[in-house]
Amino acid sequence: MTLRTRLFSLFAPLLVLTLLAVYGLSERLLLSRFDQQDNLRLQAEAHKAHALLLAHIHRTSSLLRSYAWWDGSYELLLGEGDRSRFLRRNLDPGQLANLDFDFMVLLDDRGQVVVEQWAPPDLLDMLPVGGERPRSIASLRRDILARSQRLGLLQHGGDAQFQSGQLLLVQGVPLLLTVSAVSNSQGSAEAIGSLLAGYFFDGARQENLQLRTLGDLRLLPPVAMDDDWQRLALPADTPLPQGWLSPRSLLDAQRQRIELQSANSLGEPELRLQLTGERINxxxxxxxxxxxxxxxxxxxxxxxxxxxxxxxxxxxxxLGRLNGEIAAIGDQARLPRVGDLGRDELGALSTGLNQMLERLEQSEARDRVVLDAIHDGYFEVDAEGRLQRFNRALERLLGYRDDQLLHRPFVELLAGDEVERARQLFQQARDDASRDTFTARFRRGDGQTLDCEARVSAIRERGGALLGYRGILRDVSERMAYQRHLHDLAYRDPLTGLGNRKAFNEQLQHDLDQALSGNAGPLALMFIDLDHFKQVNDQFGHDAGDALLVAIAARLQHGLRQPGKLYRLGGDEFTLLLAGASAEAAQALGERMLASLGAPFDILGERIDFVTPSIGIALCPLHAGEAEALIKAADSAMYLAKRKRNQVVLYQPQASTAEP
Incomplete structure (x- = not known):
């Protein structure tokens, strides 16, 4: 296979695979992300529509209370006012229209109508949903009063604070209904009746709601809900109807739909809002x-x-031309030269080949030039390990002069802890030619150290006797630094600099083996979890949460004699391994940690004093002899501590079993 064919066979599949991978990833990742954005956008509009309805109910309820808590309404229920005059002066159709009510009804404690005013839109202007249609205004009135009685909206129990708002479907007509207990103007008297008011959804009201949301909004009759429907949150202690949000459904590649359904005070579904929007993203x-x-x-x-x-x-x-010229070189006394291929890398290659051919025509001088031309350090040592020959690259690499290296023992160039290992590797190179490479730290002439890779082979005479070793020394400091960096990435938590879960699991198994062998005494495992930490992220942001974790890790390390045995497993969960620690010592250390972490933190200009730790402790072999069992015991103790808040709890099997 020619080089041209080989390059094409490598490049073409790589190009196709790259494009296929880009297409697959874009379809799976980008389009799914765009679809998720459309989903979130539609959910946001549904929440907005729900909030608008709740705002309407809250506004009408507040307005109705001003009429319910009024001496005029209160006296009329006591029988001290004139009904006709009250109706004429306070409940005429014009006032209802100004209040955005279609009806208002004043009822006594028995549910009997005392005075009422109805000014609804025409039946043809109402927006019935489903198959049912209103029969008459009178029948609507009867059903509204009956529904209010059935839902318990007229049963205030004497509580002047009683108030409720509902979205109902009466005879197929959507209705916003509010009720408030009647009391005096101060609201201090016991409730003696109810004031009921509301309005029907017509075209104008639906259009107003439609204009404030994106997408197509429709009012529909209720449907049965399954477990996939999401219950919407309501403000605490508010007389507002409960709402549920359906999962999103896809109509086609262009449109999506979500539904919002409200329930009455008995939890029965009443009215469904269907919101259809485009999948723009x-x-x-x-x-x-x-x-x-x-x-x-x-x-x-x-x-x-x-x-x-x-x-x-x-x-x-x-390259073809260069290959032909090299193939033509034979055993001539005068070696031919290859042609000039220009000033790029191939030209440099042809020049290098010509230089090599010239050096091959020389003996000792040729060898010297070759050695000095390479960038890696070259060396030869005798059987005793003393340097006999080397090139200038080795001098530059190690920072020594020629006279400082000649006849110098090779082991003196190594860092102290590498000497014995290097001797063993030289012996292996002597006995086994396949094991001739090692990496070690060398000392430069200026006192600094660098990591080098040495490739060593034995030098033997014709009879096989060992004369010495020759080798190539290459600076791999950057590679070793990168490997150490990768090791830190694998075993260090990037936020706090503590050991991560992988480092913890390996150290735990090592310490368990030591504890079980009896060489290191008992092993204490402490699980540390932060109470109220989520509040920091919610209140101050994740940057503050990260800064707090770093500060907590620093405090924990500061109070430890062996900070290297502290680990962060993720989130706000830390662990500590204490070799040779008794239960009393671990308990005492835990109490000191509580005191240290209990002090307030100043994080990004904010004072945080509500985050406290909960600490669980388990000992090996007292509580467990295996890693998984010991972790489970410490975790159980920590959860018991969390229930008590800001405590140090030593694992007690009986207590753990008794806890729910």
Whole structure:
């Protein structure tokens, strides 16, 4: 297979796989994210519609109370006022229209109507939903009063504070109904009746609600709800109807739908609002993705063509020429030279080959030039390990002069703790040619250390006797630093710098083995969880929560003799391993931690003094002899501490079993 064919066979599948991967990821990740945004947007509009309805109910309830808590209404129920005059002066149709009511009814404690005013819209202007239609205004009046009695809206029990608001469906007509107990103007007298008022949904009211929400809004009769419906939160101690939100349903690629259903005071579903909106983000995101993929494909094909032309004329043909010239080199006394291939890397390669050919024509000088031309350090040591030959790269790498390295024992260049290991590796290179590489820390002439990789092979005479070793030394400090960095990423919590769950699990097993072997005494495991930590994120933001976790970790480390045995498992959960600690010592340390973490924190300009720890302690082998059992015991003790709040609890099997 030619190099041209090999490159094409590698590049073409890679290009296809890349485009397929981009398409698959965009479909699964980006479009799903766009769809989720549309879902959240539709839910937000449904919550907004629910909030608008609750605001209407709250406003009408507040307005109705001003009439219910009025000496005029109170005296009329006591029989001290004139009904006709009260109706004429306070409940004429014009006043009802100004109050945005279609009717208002004053009833006594027996539910009997004392005075009432009805000014509803025409039956044809109402918006009936479902198959039922209102028969007459009189029948609507009877059903509204009967429904109010059945729902217990007229049973105030003498409580002047009694108030309620409902969204009802009467004879298929949506209705907003409010009721308030009647008392004197101060609301101090015992309630002696009820004031009932409300309005019917007509075209104007539905249009007003439609204008304040995005999407198509429809009023529908109730349906049965399953477990997927979400109960909406209500303000505490408010006489507002309960609402439920349905899961979103997809009508097609362009539209989505969600439903909001309200219930009466008996929990029966009454009225359903259906909100239909467009999947704007999903549609536009799909268009953008398809445009991007098409453009990417065109660019990739154009780039592939340009790369092929460039490789063909600037690389492949020149490599073919170079290959032919090298193949023509034989055993001539005077080695031929390859042609000049320009000033790029291939030109540098041809120049390097010519230089190599010239050096091959020389003996000792040639060897020296070759060694000095390489960037890695080259060395030769005798059987005793003393340096006999080296290149300038080794001098630069280790920072020594020529006279400082010559005849110097190789082990003196190593860091002290690497000497024995290096000797063993030299012996392995002598006995086994397949094990000739090792990495160690070397001391430079300026006192600094660097990580180097050494490839060593044995030098033997014709009879096989060992003459010494030759090797290549390469600086791998950056690679080793990167590996150490990866190790920290794997075993360190990036926020607090403490050990993470992986480091904890490995150290726990090690300490358990030591404790069970009897070499280190008992092992105490402490689980530390923060109470009220979620309130910090909710009240001050996640940046403050992260800063608080860092401050807590610092306090915990400050109070420990072995801070390296402190770990953060995630969230606000920390663990501590105490080798050779008794139950009393662990309990005492836990109390000190409570005192330390109990002091207020100043985080991002905020004083946080409500976050307290709960600590659970379990000991090995007293409570458990395996990692999973010990973790479970400490976790159980910690949850018992959380129930007591800000406590240190030592695991007690009997107490754990007794707790629910």
């Amino acid at each position: 999903f549609r536009k995101g799909g268009e953008a993705i398809h445009f991007f993929l098409g453009l990417s494909l065109a660019i990739a094909l154009a780039a592939a063509l340009l790369v092929y032309i460039g490789l063909e004329f600037w690389v492949l043909r020149r």
